[in-house]
Amino acid sequence: MFSKKTMVVAGAIILIVLNGIVFSFNYIRKSSFQSAAVQTVLFFVAPVQEGVSGTIKFTEHIWNQYFDLVDTTRENEDLRRQLAEVHQQIHAISEMAIENARLKRFVDFKAASTHTMVAAAVVATDPSPWYRTVIINKGKADGIEKGYPVMVPEGIVGQVTGVSSGYAKVLLIIDRNNAVDALVQRTRARGIVKGMSDRLCRFDYALRKIDIGVGDTAITSGYDGIFPKGLRIGRVSKILRRNSGIFQEIELTPFVDFQKLEEVMVILNPPAPDFPEE
Amino acid sequence: MRYSAFLAFSVFLMVTQTVVLYEMSAALRFYDLLVPLVIYFSLYRPFREGLPIILLTGIMMDMLSAAPIGIYMTVYLWLYVAFRQTWRVIQVKQNLLFPMVVTAGVLFENIVFCIIIILQNGVPGLFPDAVNMIGAQLLWAVFTSPFMLILLHALFQLFDRLGAGNLQESEQS
Structure with missing residues (x-):
């Protein structure tokens, strides 16, 4: 009855008119149908939207x-x-x-100091726990000879007992084979400091009648021909005066902490022995 | 080659004892690490291998220490000979007995040192805490010597393999 072309044109016109009617709803009071439609759509779609x-x-x-x-x-x-x-x-x-x-x-x-010194690092210790020596990393090549005194700013450390071209062995004053001629600074009492243990020395041959007290400082006398006079050795930490005997037993705590010895100084020009005048 | 390896290992133990243990703590009071080596040579290795190494090691230790010259060499030789004779009579070669044998060796060494010190300086010459010092060494020996045995077994097996390899190479050439 109608040609295909006519049908298309008519359809288009109907769609435009319908569109116009739908758009015209925006300008008139919102109908209950519209709000119901919105609600329905929202009811079904919004949960899905929310979920997604x-x-x-x-x-x-x-x-x-x-x-x-x-x-x-x-x-x-x-x-x-x-x-x-x-x-x-x-x-x-x-x-x-x-x-x-x-x-x-x-x-x-x-x-x-007035002495010529060479600094050295301690590199090893004695293999035996019964003896107290350390090996230092300076030797003959640095002018060190056997018998040279070794010290640190706190006090004397020991003396060189063996030396090679690059290393030297130092016998510490806490070794029982070491002996240092010493004086008590306050009273000038003379004695010999000998090694005793890990941290202690003995002050031997101090006469009983001489006044020596705990806390007195012992210094080198310079008479042993090894250590220059006046170097600090240690502090008197214990005194025992026996009724018998002519000497008192004195325990000395060295100023040097031998457990923490890392660097030392070797005196290269030890002075000649300073013997007391008769 | 093999002797050089033995000697290098002895030096390694000496350095450990005099430097490494000292750096760790001077208050550790560890025993002489060469004692287990001497006993190992005595129990497990042939005479021709052990004797020269022990003599050289003893001399080196004597040179490093302030102890009277010859004391280490003498102690090592006595230990070597004593345990070499002992294992013929008692089965001290059992691994389980090794800690006891090493402890006995450490004790023997300390007794020798004490005798020497007393002869030189009298009884007051000994450290006031000598008993503690020896006790600490013995305890270390009891607890660490099994590890020393494992280390020594492994090392000497390695030395033997290297030695055998060298021998084959020299025979082939």
Whole structure:
């Protein structure tokens, strides 16, 4: 009855008119039909939308969190590494500061001293716990000879008992085979300081009648021909006066901490023995 | 070659004793690490291997220490000979007995040192805490000598393999 072309044109016109009618609803009072339609659509579609949106957000959240976690873990590792490095640096700096202070004391001491000295590092100790020697990293090549005195700013350490071209063996004053001619600084009482143990010495041959008290300082007398006069040895820590016998027993705590001996000074021009005038 | 390896290992033990243990703590009071080596040579190795190494090691230790010259060499020789004779009578070669044997060796060495010190300086010459010092060494010996035995077994097996390899090479050439 109608041609195909006519049908298409008519359909288009109807659609346009309907569209116009629908659009015209926006300009007239909203009908209950419209709101019911909106509600119906929302009722069916919105939950799905919400679900999908939630899933996407959840996935996105998980995804981001995973990557955040990976980043955080990586960052954490970096920070830990940096922290370890900083700790190492702080340790190195504090160690350097301690070494610096120790060496400064050595330099000051050396500058103030009238003796020619050479500084050396302690590299090893005696293999036997019964004897007290250390090996230092300076020897004949540095002018060190057997019998030279060894000290640190705190006091005397010992004497060289063996020497090679690059190393020397030092017998510490706490070794029982070592003996140093000494004076009590306050009373000028003379005696011999001998090694006794890990940390102690004995002050032998001090007469009973001589006044020596706990806390008195013992110094080298210079009569033994090894140590120059006036070097600090240790402090009197215990006195025992027996009723019998002509000498008192005196325990001496050296000023030098032999457990922490790291660097020492060897006196290269020990003076000739300073014997008392008759 | 083999003797050089033995000697290098002895020097390694000496350095450990005089430097590493000292750096760790001077108050450790560890026993003489050469004693287990001497006993190992005595119990497990042939005479021609043990004797020269022990003599050289003893001399080196004497040179390093302030102890009277010859004391280490003498102690090592006595230990070597004593345990070499002992294992013919008692089965001290059992691994389980090794800690006891080493402890006995350490005790023997300390007694010799004490006798020498008393002869030189009298009884007051001994450290006030001599008993503690010996006790600490013996305890160290009891607990660490099994590890020393494992180390020595492994090392000497390695030395033997290297030695056998060298022998084959020289025979082939």
